[in-house]
Amino acid sequence: MESFKTVMQLGVKHQTALGYGALSLLAAGGEQLFSMVVFRCPCNAWSASYSLVFLLVPALVLLLLGFLLSTRTWRMLTGCCAPAPGVRKRRCRFRLIGLLAASACVAPLTWISVALLHASYYECLATGEQPLAPAWLRERLCQGREATCLQELHLMPCLRNAAAEEVLRYLRAESQVMGWILIATVMSLALICMCITRCRSPVSFLQLKFWKIYLDKEKQMFEIKAKEHAAKLAERNVQSFFESTRPDPFHTPSIREWQQISSVYAFNANGQHYSMIHKYVEAANRHSSIKSAEGDGFPPVLMFVDGDEIGDAAI
Template sequence: MDAFQGIIKFFVNQKTIIGYSFMALLTVGSERLFSLVAFKCPCSAENTVYGLVFLLAPAWVLLILGFFVNNRSWKLFTGCCVNPRKMFPRGHNCHFFYVLGQIILSSLVAPMMWLSVALLNGTFYECAMSGTKSERLLELICKGKPKECWEELNKVSCGKTSMTTTDNEELKLSLQAQSQILGWFLICSASFFSLLTTCYARCRSKVSYLQLNFWKTYAQKEKEQLEDTILDYANKLSERNLKCFFENKRPDAFPMPTFAAWEAASQLHSFHQGPQYYSTLHKVVEDGLDHHPEDDETTMVLVGSAHSV
């Protein structure tokens, strides 16, 4: 039993790595499926557009999906047209751009994986480059090759050129090699940039290593328990309302957060070393919130003294 619990704890602690590994496997599988089933290079003047669409369009879709599935995106933009002050709270005008940068970086993971896998495979790049009309690219690709290379490059992917089979195969291998070089360059660049941003974020951290670990653990636990609590309260409220509706009676009081409390708990969190709040919800609970009747319903007034942890 202890060994089983240890295995579970290991997987829980490594869930980020496991998630990225699963995403990488899914990306590889999707790329192979596209290459074998959907992708058919036209071997015409449309090669460049066709190849680039298969190379870049899935990456763009994955980027958009990354924004959609990131809860911080909606926490950042929900209600911003009604109350722009949500995006740029007083004293934290730059925090919006910091959070937006984090959202963009996390959303770029899947597109970068797709581009890396697609370039390492070389099929899409080969098709796109074989349709180029650029003199410089043609000179680079066809250097040392027969003159037919300049005229029939778009037919290389299909093997229908008037060149010998050896020259045609060498040209295909050359394009695939270029694609793989770009793929490894992209992987190395992304890894190095990820290391730099992580090091910079840790160097600029306002908390120590242990406190940062506690903060991450707290944030994760709060998120999990908040989802469970919201589901529980929604079930209880819907059950109460349905029961009162069918029994035709007045409902009992059901305590719920005020509108102002919902607004306050939905704001972006910014850590301060004074009162050590580990989330916006933590700050709302510790400080308390007072909503005056004469205020606009989107106006929040935090009251009470700060409590040090």
């Protein structure tokens, strides 16, 4: 339990600096640890199910963890069940969910790729029993071998004879080829998507660098001012309580104002705003909604505005 808490704290601490790259490293290291220390093929009717669980369930956990550690997830979900969200707002949310899902898939795909390269799970899965282990694969492995091969196939990961080693070598090579194909495919798609998002970027390369510097400074200033404001409000309330006096007037942002600056950032070419706070303070009418306007969009290249640092290594 302590180890799990340490990993969670590490993931949260380095989310902004490393993004989902930290989860990818966690997935690669975790797979090596699991395959060497935890995973032991049972070599019986449970072989296929057991290996499939080790291959897919950690990938699912990493996918959910990717959503969990995303600031944009909580910006989007907080208050999303408020009355009358509107058709356009729902459509925007679906697009954002797609972007989040694509980003969160990095760590699960890393786990599956490393697992295929290590080949332990695939060896156990392919030699298991039907229906999880395909009949055509089992027949191919036993082609040209003894008649008892199909009955003894599930025992091969636990055997150390020459016949078993030959089958396992074949499965190991097949698994590693699939692993490299998956890695090459994912990297190619990532490169294509990054090129497309950069080509469709509404702002230039240097403005993106300035934008990230501004957001970093704004976050620092917000935390400083929020602590000062909270300290003054707490001091006023505690002093009023102990002295039994009416508190002095003290302005603090309203619920509506907090909702305005906490919503998901949408880019609009008609206004050069670098964050929701920037958009709010420059609004002509602060009593009107700044959450959505005609011409708003969600360029993937600007996902970092809400705290998700996906694909920022190129900046």
